[in-house]
Amino acid sequence: MKIAQHSVSEKDLSVINIEKDISSINKDYKYQRISWPIQKVFWILITGVLVFGLLGGFGDHDFMSRKTANLPGAEVEYERFLRIEKSFEMRLTLDDTVKDFSVGLNRDYFDKVKITDVIPEARDVFARGNSIVYQFNSDQGGTIVFHLDPMKMGSQKLELEVNGKKAFLSQYVYF
The missing domain is CATH 2.60.40.680 (Immunoglobulin-like)
Known part of the structure; x- marks a missing residue:
């Protein structure tokens, strides 16, 4: 009995690897679509805290307080x-x-x-x-x-x- 050997060429391997890479990009993109708006909100909050501090909101006897x-x-x-x-x-x-x-x-x-x-x-x-x-x-x-x-x-x-x-x-x- 003879076993058939299939050889996988380098071209076939690169196609398989590309498909894996594309599927991981789609997963990452879903994560980024969720995380980017959250990051923007936090950047706005941090900027607000910094501006509040620069205007003297955390100090004593300032014009804001x-x-x-x-x-x-x-x-x-x-x-x-x-x-x-x-x-x-x-x-x-x-x-x-x-x-x-x-x-x-x-x-x-x-x-x-x-x-x-x-x-x-x-x-x-x-x-x-x-x-x-x-x-x-x-x-x-x-x-x-x-x-x-x-x-x-x-x-x-x-x-x-x-x-x-x-x-x-x-x-x-x-x-």
């Missing part, structure tokens, strides 16, 4: 973007016409932020409704500085009341 709010007889300087467990100051500057005054902060603000110091020291501190009220004595105007430490991440609303006039401030605490 530092804001002022005006109330009748007072001006409040505060930071909109805070870092968790990194102290910041909120300054309240009063007009010369303001004498004895009170400053109220909403209670739920204290769930996310801890007050470490108030300069000058308040004459009296008490709870009234949904606010913690600091009572101060002054002959005329001045500046009050609240030293605060953010304790929880996320958006928070500050309802600031000076002598019955309210301002609503928004802050965001990030890592």
Whole structure:
């Protein structure tokens, strides 16, 4: 019995290899069609974070973060973007016409932020409704500085009341 031998030429082998290469290209192309849009989204996000940082979004006392709010007889300087467990100051500057005054902060603000110091020291501190009220004595105007430490991440609303006039401030605490 004679066994037939088939010889495979080099030309036949190259055709087989080309077919394998083409099938792997199709698999890679499907992967690339999925991964390219995802990569574009991440590039946009990274660019956004870099631009935010270059504009000062991660620093202290920058033009993006530092804001002022005006109330009748007072001006409040505060930071909109805070870092968790990194102290910041909120300054309240009063007009010369303001004498004895009170400053109220909403209670739920204290769930996310801890007050470490108030300069000058308040004459009296008490709870009234949904606010913690600091009572101060002054002959005329001045500046009050609240030293605060953010304790929880996320958006928070500050309802600031000076002598019955309210301002609503928004802050965001990030890592």
